[in-house]
Amino acid sequence: MNAPTNPAPALVLATDLDGTFLGGSDAQRAALYEQLSARDDALLVFVTGRDIDFIAELIETPGMPRPHFIVGDIGTSVYDGVSLKPWEDFEAPIRAAWGDAGERVRALLADEPGLTIQDTPFRYRVSYDYDPAHLTPASREKVEAAGFDCIVSAGRFFDVVPKGVNKGTTLRRFVETLGLDPRTVLAAGDTMNDYAMLAEGFNAVAVGNSEEPLVDAIQGLGHVYHSPHPGAAGIADALRHFELSGETA
Template sequence: MTSPHSAPRPSAPAPAGAPDIRLIVTDMDGTLLDGEGRVPDAFWPLLAELERRGIVLSPASGRQYATLAALFAGADDGMVYIAENGAYVVRDGAEVSSEPLDPAVPVRVVRSVRQLAADGVDVGTVVCGKRAAYVERSDDAFLAEVAKYYAERRVVADLTAVDDEVLKVALFDFGSAERTTAPALKPLAATHQVVVSSEKWIDVMNRGVNKGGAVRSLQRALGVTPAQTMAFGDYLNDLEMLDAAEWSYAMADAHPEVLRRARQVAPSHRDNGVLRTIARVLDLPLDLPLD
C-alpha cells in the first residue's frame, strides 16, 4: 500500500462514473468488524482490488497498534494504521506520528478512577503506552474486556508508576460510561480531549487529538482531498474523522449524533455495511449480495 510520505502510486482506471476516491478510512468496532468482532472474509479480496486501483485503506480505531496489526496480518506491506483514536499513526511498524500525554495526566486520571471505584462505580483504567497497555485491575471480567482491544497488555502493581510514553488513558465502565464516568472527568475536559468512544469506554488524550486530525495529516501526505476521501464510523470518537471526508457514512445503528453529523448512512456492520457501500459506490466486485 502507499506510503503516507509519497503520492499515490499509478493505478488501474476507475470505472466510468465512479467517484475519484483515493483514501478510505474506517472505524473498526461497530463499523468494519462483523457481529463477532472479526474482519469479514470478503474484506481481503476487496482490499486487493482497492490496492490495484491505488486506493489507500486505513483502519482508524481506539484500539492499540499491536491489535490492529494482528487483525490485518494478511494485508500487504504498507498498511497505514490510525491507532489510539489518532494519537498513534504507524506504517510498516514504523511510527509516522504520535501525541504522548504529559506524564502527570495519566496519574491524575488513575487517581480519579480509583476514587470512583472506591465510591462503588464498577470501572477500570487502561494506561495505553507505545509498548503495551497497562492495567492494575486484574479480575477476569475486566481483563476479558481489555483483551478485546489490547493485544499487548500487562498487569502492574501501580498504574501511576508506568514507564512508557502514554498515548491515551482508556476507562471501561461496566455500566454507562456516558452517564457515570464521563461526568467525573469533566474538570479534565477543560484541558484535554475526553471522548466517549463507545457505550462503556471513555478515552482521555491531548486536546485536539482525534481520528480526524490523523486523517487530515494523511490526506496532506498523500495529496488527497476531502472530496477524494471516504470515511465510516459509528460512535462519538468518529465525528472528526467523518468531518474530514466528503464521502462520510454513519452506520445504520450509529450513535444519534454520528447519524446527524455524517452525510450518508451505510448498512449496519452486522450486514457488512462498509464493504457493501465501498463496492456499490466504487463499482467493485464483492463476494456478498449487494442488496
C-alpha cells in the first residue's frame, strides 16, 4: 500500500460517491475538487458501493481528485488509490468472513419476490435491485438467519454482505490500522448504506439531498451534521462546520 502523502493528515475525507462527492452542481463539485487538490494535508478516501471498474473510469475524469484509498463494495473491499490493487492483508478478515458464500446466497434468494440480481461479479457481497412493491420482510429474515447482514438503501438496492462488515466497521478499522487521528475524519453520505459510516462516531455529514430514511436515522446523533446543501456543496459546508476546511480565520 502507498502511505499517505502526509503521515499525519489534518483532514481524512471519507466520502460516498453517488449523490455525495458526485452530487450537486458542476460548479459545486469543481469548487470542492479544487479545494481538495490544493491541499497537501488531506487524505481522500472514496467509501462507496461502487466497484473498482467504475472507480477506475471515474478517476480519469478531468478535474477529479484521485483518492489515496478506496473502500468499495459497501465496505467489503479496500484498494490502493494509486495502483488500484486490493489491500490484501487488510481484506483478509473480510475474505474469511465471506468465504465462498456467493453461490449459497444466490441460491438462498433465487425465488424471492421483488429481487433482481446485479450482474457485477463482486468478490465479497451479492447485490440485487429490488422492487419495493414486491419485496417482503422474509427476504431480509432469510439473509440474517443464514448469518449474513442485509443493507437496503436508495429505494432500490438490496445488498448481502458478511456479518459485521459495512462502510462503518471498515472505515473504523482503516483509521486504526493507519494510526490516523479520528478527530480529523469527516464521513459523508446520502443513503442508508452510508448510515453505519455516519453513525460510527467520527465527524459526519448527511448532505442536503439525503434520502429520508437516512435523515430519520441520524436524528439524535449529535456528531452527525445534516447540511442543507446538496452533494459536494454539503461536504464543503461540513468542512467549515467541523473546522476541517484548512482555512484560517
